Amino acid sequence: MGKLAQRVKALTPSSTLAITAKAKELKAQGADVIGLGAGEPDFNTPDNILQAAERSMEAGHTKYTPSGGLPALKKAVINKLAQDQKLTYEASEIMVGIGAKHVLYTLFQVLLNEGDEVIIPIPYWVSYPEQVKLAGGKPVYITATADSDYKISAAQLANAVTDRTKAVILNSPSNPSGMVYTKEELKELAEVCRERDIWIVSDEIYEKLLYGAVEHVSVAELSEDAKRRTIIVNGVSKSHSMTGWRIGYAAGDREVIKAMTDLASHSTSNPVTTSQYAAIEAYEGPQDAVETMRTAFEERLEAIYPKVAAIPGFRLLKPQGAFYLLPDVSEAAQKTGYESVDEYAEALLTEANVAVIPGSGFGSPDTIRLSYATSMDQLTEAVNRIHQFTEEKWQK
Known part of the structure; x- marks a missing residue:
């Protein structure tokens, strides 16, 4: 008797959740991992919303x-x-x-x-x-x-x-x-x-x-x-x-x-x-926090985009929304000795301690996704690590 239905056997696990889980595992082992895989804002929920939730519970809802x-x-x-x-x-x-x-x-x-x-x-x-x-x-x-x-x-x-x-x-x-x-x-x-x-x-x-x-x-x-x-x-x-x-x-x-x-x-x-x-x-309620977060993401984009574009073998468009960069890194992967972008992304995590999402999970295997939903200091350090890692392994 088979245990599982065919429809779940054919599922492909979420690459975003998988890489996040591996990054957390390495962090738990003491590695200084910077995660650029996050698909969520790095801000807390605005106070007025937290307070409304609390009031609803106190009111018996x-x-x-x-x-x-x-x-x-x-x-x-x-x-x-x-x-x-x-x-x-x-x-x-x-x-x-x-x-x-x-x-x-x-x-x-x-x-x-x-x-x-x-x-x-x-x-x-x-x-x-x-x-x-x-x-x-x-x-x-x-x-x-x-x-x-x-x-x-x-x-x-x-x-x-x-x-x-x-x-x-x-x-x-x-x-x-x-x-x-x-x-x-x-x-x-x-x-x-x-x-x-x-x-x-x-x-x-x-x-x-x-x-x-x-x-x-x-x-x-x-x-x-x-x-x-x-x-x-x-x-x-x-x-x-x-x-x-x-x-x-x-x-x-x-x-x-x-x-x-x-x-x-x-x-x-x-x-x-x-x-x-x-x-x-x-x-x-008030929408001030929405604009505050949007502005912060835009400032990060403006600061980090040119740094990512300067990494050897990276080609990317400047995004117009959300909080992701999607560079084509096929040349970087090839020039650093990896057979695929997936392998390059794996090495970034295990050797450079930077977690990115391989584009294969998005149907775009030549790319990686970088989230800038994290602090400017963390972003700058992560991009510097990727740049250094790629330059050091670049095969002339």
Whole structure:
């Protein structure tokens, strides 16, 4: 008798969690490891949010809530979407879940039938393909290169659509590239989706982390048709430094949202009650801390980008959002004697004591992902170590 279901046997473990775990293990052994793998802000949750959570517990709000989220939190999400995206939703079109990751998982479970195809641009967030496969779907990949700023074109999308295509995933700002789709680019992609009648899954979790004059545009803003076929996925994790609170949401088609809510009623019962009250404050309270964090990330980017670009064998674009750099380090790996970027990244951890995420986990094996969600001192030291390590091993 087999122990495990086939669907979990085929899973690829999260590379981001794996490298973080190994870095922590080395730290526990006494190594001075600097981690650049973090996918979360290095700030604590703002005080007003912590206080709101405490007040909710003291008031006795520690019981079950509706499966799709507290009405007051849905209202806060609706107000946020109206203010930031000028989009109008009703409570029946909002589902609150246990983090944006679980919201995405639930969405694919209710959207996909066996063999349905979901188009995923490369580089991608590590969990997209696995979640699609767990729902019985088939990931179909489109490679976006540095020459196109790691963004797919409408022509690429049109060529990838088949009779089995159910949806395309758009992540802007992107994890891992940090690139952002323009309004015109999104219009062209949305037109393909309209012509071929496919869903758009719009992951906007890094929406508040934009730099320079770049603006965030949700594809759902572009037209009534785009809104009708788009499911927005977002949450408070990155914007308000609430990764551990696990609150995300989906906004979109009423029938899809109901199905997601029904599934949640049998899988999670409801999002954590205290976390929901904290999220209400996150959306309805002062937003000063959001801008403070964004500014800090932008300052780090400006300081660290030229230092990373100066490392021998590194080629990279300057990101427009999120808090990651995605350099192509294939030349650095080859010139330092490693057969792959994965091996180079492993050596950075074990020999230089710097933890980075190999790009193979994002479908981009020539790259590594560096997170600048850590202090400037740590960032500077980590980049200096990578530079020194690469120069010392460089084979002339």
